[in-house]
Amino acid sequence: MEDANIIELFFQRSEQAISETAAKYGRLCESVAYRIIGIREDAEECVNDTYLNVWNSVPPKRPDNFRAFICRITRNLSLTRVKYYAAKKRTPESLVSFSELEGTFADHTQFSDGGEELGRAMSDFLRTQSADARNVFMRRYWFLESVEDISKRYAFSQSKVKSLLFRTRERLKKYLEKEGIEI
Amino acid sequence: MNEYKLIYGAGFIDGDLVCEAIDYKPKKISLAPWACAAAAVVVVAGAFAVWSRGLGKVPVDSSIPGTSTASGDFPQFSTTSEYPSNSSGNIMHGTAHGNNTSDYHPSSFSGGTSNCDPGYSTSEPSGGEHSASSSSVSTSDISVGSDPGLTDNPAYTDQFEGFAEENPAAYGPPPTCEEIMNNLAPRSDYPEYNVDSFYIVEVISALPNEKYMEMAGWRDGYYDTVYHVRLVEDLISGEKLDRSVCVRLPAGLGACIQTQGDPTYAPGERFAAVLTKPCEGYDFVMTVCDYALRYDLPQQAFTEKDEETMLYFRGRGLARSPIADLPFDAEEINITSTFSTPQNPATYIQKIALGDLVEFLREEWQKRGISSHFEN
Numbered sequence: 214m215e216d217a218n219i220i221e222l223f224f225q226r227s228e229q230a231i232s233e234t235a236a237k238y239g240r241l242c243e244s245v246a247y248r249i250i251g252i253r254e255d256a257e258e259c260v261n262d263t264y265l266n267v268w269n270s271v272p273p274k275r276p277d278n279f280r281a282f283i284c285r286i287t288r289n290l291s292l293t294r295v296k297y298y299a300a301k302k303r304t305p306e307s308l309v310s311f312s313e314l315e316g317t318f319a320d321h322t323q324f325s326d327g328g329e330e331l332g333r334a335m336s337d338f339l340r341t342q343s344a345d346a347r348n349v350f351m352r353r354y355w356f357l358e359s360v361e362d363i364s365k366r367y368a369f370s371q372s373k374v375k376s377l378l379f380r381t382r383e384r385l386k387k388y389l390e391k392e393g394i395e396i
Numbered sequence: 397m398n399e400y401k402l403i404y405g406a407g408f409i410d411g412d413l414v415c416e417a418i419d420y421k422p423k424k425i426s427l428a429p430w431a432c433a434a435a436a437v438v439v440v441a442g443a444f445a446v447w448s449r450g451l452g453k454v455p456v457d458s459s460i461p462g463t464s465t466a467s468g469d470f471p472q473f474s475t476t477s478e479y480p481s482n483s484s485g486n487i488m489h490g491t492a493h494g495n496n497t498s499d500y501h502p503s504s505f506s507g508g509t510s511n512c513d514p515g516y517s518t519s520e521p522s523g524g525e526h527s528a529s530s531s532s533v534s535t536s537d538i539s540v541g542s543d544p545g546l547t548d549n550p551a552y553t554d555q556f557e558g559f560a561e562e563n564p565a566a567y568g569p570p571p572t573c574e575e576i577m578n579n580l581a582p583r584s585d586y587p588e589y590n591v592d593s594f595y596i597v598e599v600i601s602a603l604p605n606e607k608y609m610e611m612a613g614w615r616d617g618y619y620d621t622v623y624h625v626r627l628v629e630d631l632i633s634g635e636k637l638d639r640s641v642c643v644r645l646p647a648g649l650g651a652c653i654q655t656q657g658d659p660t661y662a663p664g665e666r667f668a669a670v671l672t673k674p675c676e677g678y679d680f681v682m683t684v685c686d687y688a689l690r691y692d693l694p695q696q697a698f699t700e701k702d703e704e705t706m707l708y709f710r711g712r713g714l715a716r717s718p719i720a721d722l723p724f725d726a727e728e729i730n731i732t733s734t735f736s737t738p739q740n741p742a743t744y745i746q747k748i749a750l751g752d753l754v755e756f757l758r759e760e761w762q763k764r765g766i767s768s769h770f771e772n
Contacts, residue, residue, distance in 0.1 A: 241418070277411065278412060278415060280415055281411025281412070281414040282411065284418070285414070328404050328407060329408050332408020333408065334405075335406060335409050344422070347413070347416070347417075348416065351409070351414065351416075354403050357403065367421075380557065380653075382402075383557065385402075
């Protein structure tokens with residue numbers, strides 16, 4: 214079923230909207246959640262919560278890009294779950310490689326910061342990068358995949374992935390400084 | 397940069413970029429049929445030329461993994477006879493078996509197109525053994541500060557972009573002799589880490605790293621720099637050598653991304669390191685015990701007043717420590733030296749006599765069956 218038709222079902226408050234969403238995007242959402250949380254049961258719960266969130270937000274929202282919309286909800290719910298674990302000093306395996314995360318996830322106040330400006334600037338910046346650099350970056354920081362997983366996905370060496378990430382971060386840093394955004 | 401903020405900000409990235417990342421598949425490098433045909437003609441012609449000179453003694457074994465590539469973009473040796481090999485005839489980089497190392501010229505690398513391509517990888521160091529620096533300053537006079545004789549190496553243009561990320565806390569306390577020897581002990585489960593010997597090597601060039609990694613079928617995620625080097629001496633046997641090999645150094649990612657305090661070596665620089673044996677599937681020599689038994693031999697080391705060759709330990713920005721309990725004199729120093737970029741001088745924190753270290757290693761290795769010389 215086309216995304217527009219699924220959205221239409223949500224607008225009609227038809228429960229078929231949920232089953233169609235699950236059929237089309239269930240596995241994608243589950244993989245997004247699982248990569249972030251690293252616990253299968255929690256990932257499944259996040260996906261179910263995702264459907265509920267979509268149900269509650271469509272309508273009134275009518276997302277332009279339904280796939281990205283639903284993935285974003287799953288991601289946010291998964292990160293919230295990670296925040297919960299971090300507060301209990303149980304950092305999921307998937308996030309151990311992010312050196313600064315345990316402390317910062319435990320700091321709930323940082324989640325209340327508006328990130329729209331940063332996200333917009335990152336989008337503008339990423340559009341200027343090579344496709345490899347852009348997508349490796351997205352895989353790392355949006356999907357929170359490990360360097361190893363990215364290297365397998367794209368058949369790159371791990372060192373190449375690290376190198377791409379390093380350079381993209383350096384360029385992003387300069388770009389954000391130029392835009393007056395502190396990070 | 398705070399990675400948490402990156403992750404947080406990434407949540408607001410536009411949806412089309414998210415979808416692109418979901419669907420993205422990198423382009424595969426492929427050669428057009430006419431290019432393949434042209435390449436085949438060149439290879440056949442080259443092989444014929446080698447054969448006609450009576451040098452075609454090197455059979456190609458294409459079964460060794462990590463050596464085939466369809467990309468003309470990767471650094472490659474132009475003919476099989478130019479692969480560096482060891483004395484026993486095992487090729488340390490590439491596919492063939494042979495012993496004609498004298499035919500190898502670094503200019504046979506095709507270079508690269510990466511923006512990290514240092515551009516110097518195709519040039520032989522000029523000016524003899526130690527073209528990088530020339531000074532008669534005695535190291536005994538420069539235990540603190542910057543050694544003017546070691547700085548300003550003209551062999552590299554400054555390709556420096558930044559530092560590789562390191563977590564100094566991960567290194568823990570200084571290693572002990574016992575720990576080092578345990579690390580070097582032969583292991584049947586990791587034959588690629590078994591020690592060949594303790595060598596003096598002279599850098600010919602740093603390879604364009606990303607291309608080399610692609611070609612070699614890279615297998616781990618550490619930061620590495622791959623050098624084409626000349627083995628100058630097997631310090632354990634005392635044998636003088638003149639063999640070309642590739643050496644992997646776990647430090648930095650080439651000239652562009654370096655480890656702080658441990659810059660890329662310039663052509664002509666020498667260092668002493670424990671090298672593993674080449675083995676099938678891992679077709680290049682790599683250093684063992686990545687830093688604790690790697691010492692530099694700046695040219696000044698050969699001008700000591702007592703004519704004793706001295707080794708210098710790089711402290712990696714003081715994040716790493718030399719072996720804590722060496723059973724001979726070790727002088728603490730603090731010298732900085734510029735190699736590939738003035739933005740990342742090497743920091744030397746210890747100086748020891750080469751003879752002392754070799755004697756110590758020889759004894760320990762003999763007792764423990766370490767290295768090709770003493771293994772059972």
